[in-house]
Structure formats: C-alpha cells, structure tokens
Amino acid sequence: MSDRDRDGAGRARNARPRDGLGRPLPYGETGVERQPEGVVRGPEETVREAQRLLDAGMxxxxxxxxxxxxxxxxxxxAGLWRALAQLAVGLTHAARGNAVxxxxxxxxxxxxxxGGGVAYGxxxxxxxxxxxxxAHRVERGERIDAAREAPRLTGG
Incomplete structure (x- = not known):
C-alpha cells in the first residue's frame, strides 16, 4: 500500500479497515464494512438506517x-442533519474515551x-x-458503551 491510498479519480482515500467506532485497523485485518458515501435517502429512511447503526454500537x-x-x-x-451527525460523532468520541x-x-x-420540536418523528x-x-457523564469520567448509550431517535 502506498502512503496515501487513492480512488480511481486520484482523490486521497484511506483504504485501511476500520472498527465499529471508525478507528483505523492495520492493513489486512478484517474491519466493519464502511458506509457508502453520497447515498440519497429520504428522511425516514435516514432515521431508520442511523438508528440501526446506533443500536449496533456504530x-x-x-x-x-x-x-x-x-x-x-x-x-x-442541513442544520438538522448536521446536528444529528455531531451527536453521533460525540457518542463516537465518548465511546473511544475522548471525554473532551x-x-x-x-x-x-x-x-x-x-430548543425542541419534532422532526421526522x-x-x-x-x-x-x-x-x-x-456529556456530563463523559466529563465525570464514565466509560461509555456506544450501543448501550445509543439514543432512541423516534418513539418506535
């Protein structure tokens, strides 16, 4: 492998396998299949797929x-989805032990x-x-298990 993996268009892509929390593993190890990028889903499908992954500790x-x-x-x-992505990354870092x-x-x-409201259930x-x-628990030094701490996105 070269220092910088490249896709067919020459863009840098890290081809290393990753674990369920997105941490790179050594080349040759079996990792968790990556999410394809740029998938267009409807809002409800986005929420369902994200919940499935959260429940799986990913x-x-x-x-x-x-x-x-x-x-x-x-x-x-965009702001709604960006905020939800930040929550998921926050949970990722918390589960990795990065409290800050x-x-x-x-x-x-x-x-x-x-402040609240309802969006897509x-x-x-x-x-x-x-x-x-x-966030308070993480700052107190609690160990976080991503699957156990996954939020329920909807009431279902």
Whole structure:
C-alpha cells in the first residue's frame, strides 16, 4: 500500500479497515464494512438506517448516514442533519474515551437542534436532554458503551 491510498479519480482515500467506532485497523485485518458515501435517502429512511447503526454500537457509521442527508438533502434541513451527525460523532468520541471531544460534540449537536420540536418523528428536545446528560457523564469520567448509550431517535 502506498502512503496515501487513492480512488480511481486520484482523490486521497484511506483504504485501511476500520472498527465499529471508525478507528483505523492495520492493513489486512478484517474491519466493519464502511458506509457508502453520497447515498440519497429520504428522511425516514435516514432515521431508520442511523438508528440501526446506533443500536449496533456504530455511531461513527450513523454519523456518515446523517452526513449524507446533510449534504444531499434540502438546504433548509442541513442544520438538522448536521446536528444529528455531531451527536453521533460525540457518542463516537465518548465511546473511544475522548471525554473532551465527546462532550464538546454532544453539546454542539444539541445546540444545533435548538430548543425542541419534532422532526421526522424525532423528539428533538429529548435528544438535547440525552446529549446534555451524556456529556456530563463523559466529563465525570464514565466509560461509555456506544450501543448501550445509543439514543432512541423516534418513539418506535
């Protein structure tokens, strides 16, 4: 492998396998299949797929699903999906043991959701409370298991 893996168009792409929290593994090891980039999904499908990944303890991968919605969806919804991606990355960092980064991203994502409301079946106020509570626990030094701490995006 070269120092910088490249795709067919010559863009840098890290081809190293990754674990469920998105951490690179050594070349040749078996990792978790990556999420394809740029997938266009409807909002409900985005929420379902992200929840599946969160429940599986793969918040890094859920963040990629939210990022697709943020980048391919309507501009007026970009803030919602960006905030949800930040929550997923915050959970990722918290589960990796990065308390500072985890708490910071959880709070940034919560701030991006605003005071509450409902979007695509998601109680945004409940997600803000979840993120705030988890950020406090992370800062106190609690060990975080990504699957056990995964938020319920919808009531279902």
């Amino acid at each position: 918040p890094f991968h859920a963040h990629e699903v939210f990022e697709d919605a943020w980048k391919t969806g309507p501009a007026e919804e 980064g985890g708490a910071r991203l959880l709070r940034r994502g919560a701030a991006g959701l605003g 998601m109680d945004l106020g409940a997600l803000v409370r979840w993120a705030d509570g988890l």
